[in-house]
Amino acid sequence: MSQTVRVALNRPIRRLFDYWVPEGRQLCPGQRLRVPFGPRSAIGLVVETGVTPPPGLELKPAGAALENWPALPPETLELLSWAASYYQHPLGECLFMALPPALRRGQPAELTAPESFWQLIDVSGSTNLPANAHRQRELMEQLRLAEGPVPWSQLRQQGYTKAQLHSLGQKGLVRAAEKPAVNQLPSTTESNLPPLTGAQQEAFRALPQECGFSATLLYGITGSGKTELYLHYLQDRLEDAGQALVLVPEINLTPQTVARFRRYFGGRIVVWHSALNDRERLETWLRVRNGEPVILIGTRSAVLLPFTRLQAIIVDEEHDSSYKQGEGFRYSARDMAVFRAQRNHCPVILGSATPSLESLHNARTGKYTRVDLTERAGNATEPTISLLDIRSRPLEGGLSRPAIQAIGAALEARQQVLIYINRRGYSPVLMCFDCGHIAECPHCDTRLTYHRRDRALRCHHCDYQQPAFRHCPKCDSEACHPVGQGTERAEEVLATAFPATPVLRIDRDSTQRKGSIQSIISQVNEGNPCILVGTQMVAKGHDFHNITLVVVINADGGLFSVDFRAPEQMVQTLLQVSGRAGRGSLPGKVLIQTCHSDHPLLQSLAGGNYLAMAKQLLTERQESALPPFRAMAIVRAEAPSMEEALGFLDQIRQQLTDDAVEIWGPLPAALARKADRHRAQLILQADRRGHLNRVVSRLCADLDSRRLPTSLRWIIDIDPLETS
Ligand SMILES: Nc1ncnc2c1ncn2[C@@H]1O[C@H](COP(=O)(O)OP(=O)(O)OP(=O)(O)O)[C@@H](O)[C@H]1O
Ligand SMILES: [Zn+2]
Secondary structure (H helix, E strand, C coil), rough: CCCEEEEEEEECCCEEEEEEEEECCCCCCCCCEEEEEEEEEEEEEEEEEEECCCCCCCEEECCCCCCCCCCCCCHHHHHHHHHHHCCCCHHHHHHHHCCCCCCCCCCCCCCCCCCEEEECCCCCHHHHHCEEECHHHHHHHHHHHHCCCHHHHHHCCCCCCHHHHHHHHHCCEEEECCCCCCCCCCCCCCCCCCCCCCHHHHHHCCCCCCCCEEEEEEEECCCCCCHHHHHHHHHHEEEEEEECEEEEECCCCCCHHHHHHHHHHHHHEEEECCCCCCHHHHHHHHHCCCCCCCCECCHHHHCHHHHCCCCEEEECCCCCCECCCCCCCEEEEEHHHHHHHHCCCCCEEECCCCCCCHHHHHHHHCCEEEEEEECCCCCCCCCEEEEEEECCEECCEEEEHHHHHHHHHHCCCEEEEEEECCCCECEEEECCCCCCCECCCCCCCCCCCEEECCCCEECCEEEEEEEECCCCCCCCCCCCCECCHHHHHHHHHHHHHHHCCCCEEECCCCCCCCCHHHHHHHHCCCCCCEEECCHHHHCCCCCCCCCCEEEECCCCHHHCCCCCCHHHHHHHHHHHHHCCCCCCCCCEEEEEEEEEEEEEHHHHHHCCCHHHHHHHHHHHHHCCCCCCCCEEEEEEEEECCHHHHHHHHHHHHCCCCCCCCEEEEEEEEEEEEEEEEEEEEEEEEEECCCHHHHHHHHHHHHHHHHHCCCCCCCEEEEECCCCC
């Protein structure tokens, strides 16, 4: 009897395909194979074997398997199948997301050239190196700490080059070595972690002791040493053969976190993020799939990797919005991490100084256990936060006199200052002061941001850009001026006000060049007086010890937004950025400039008590019957005209007659036109998640079966983070 298999393809279609398998061949779920598809062939993944195909259907024979083992082990297959149905995304696309690009394309699951390994010959030899050979010296230090041959891929991930290795090789300092046997990679390089403080010990004891499933919310204020706790936890609980997953919002911004893990776990640490090339992805993926005892530190998509011996999952900064994928397969890596831990029977720890309201709610209802760490580590104390009302104060480039004075005083004392501003570019508006003309994007309903460095006007929503005008295109006046503040302008103003101090800007524009972030971070770490200016990128996890002053240029953005999550996100960002002050032995101070110093949210922010604010916000959510008290899904539509988009959603609204589902809309999105497409949305809410899921699933099936105009696009976002 020949077998019939059901196969998923990497296509945006919500269906699977059956093939018969020629006699004598066996396939198992998760295996890659080649199958005929239309006039060509495609790479598929077996989802199910021994299926009974619908009667009367003439099946084609499956092609050869690409390897004789499942690329996706059962547990990963199960995780992704659950996610595909929960997030209403085609299974094939979800499954292929768990493969590295090379395997999606059908390349063999092996590395073409064997990997080289490197080790130190002579430890004392570093004195022969030229004085400026810092990187080579660091490289030797890495090899010395590793206590065994280090794979080239790991050195490359740390930014070293083959040229540096060869140069050291020629001097007789390092040499290529034999590959150590698998699973014999050195585990711990520096066995002594710094001892935990009293408060940390207490928190540590409250972390899960058992190896079965448990979900813990670690509420640890900024600078309390959550990373230290993770290290101790893994050192204590992870078996020699076990794997662990550490999710972080963004790796390149905080290389020091990875360095801290490497110091203790050496070759066990591997990283996973968007800057890896195809070969690095394949390498890392293979190590994970082969069950090597790695501790993988990765961004969002790392939660999809095929671990087989997972013993612990940590989600750092669990509130961070980057855990939610914004397009395509719109999954939440945090929520998938919890599901994954459940399936793997292992603990998951969600850590944050500003936990999401979702997680706090889960802790309240007993789904998660909350562990608190409310003291800063070492000599550090919590920063004091003051509101600075700027309504009647003259501003210089967005900065008030008291702020400038405070900056001057901190620099005078040879300390560092951080300025937070939530907009990149020079100014959000370029305006003609004679006729009032404002530069707008011709393709989006938004204004163009002025970038002074290259005198360009750019749309931050589509890629449109044009040269900035000197003469108003409407009235030809020369009185065209930037209005409002961006990071570039703050940088300029500060450089003028403090000419003797380096001003370092961190935003998406200033960090495009590879290594630029690293060089800024090293400069700040040297501890000399400097001013750091940036967007939320400066708030994420940095641990600079000499920053004693943080200035928030304008806190008001989130106060009056239509998005119901805006206040939560505003409070989180402001507390995170405040938390960068006073992490060393000197106390920290935070000045928050605002036009609404009497606003209750800002008032309690000054108190610095996140839990009290979160409690207030949760009460408001409950009163308005919003998540996390109800489940939410959004149907978004995009069309060449707003009528079409709204009309389509209106039809859906008519057809959804379920009393248990509350429907808002259809309404145009806050950014109603983006890249010439008109956007509208319909919000669905229900008390029970399972119920909403069934309704949405039926809706998807129905929409899939309909013949819709090709110009109309719709998507469904489950547990959306953006709702405006
Ligand atoms: N037990 C300890 N002994 C010595 N130093 C410690 C200890 N715990 C933490 N530290 C130091 O305190 C600082 C803050 O720790 P860490 O970066 O882990 O905090 P965090 O809780 O992750 O903060 P944030 O949420 O603000 O990123 C670090 O410089 C760390 O090295
Ligand atoms: Zn645009």
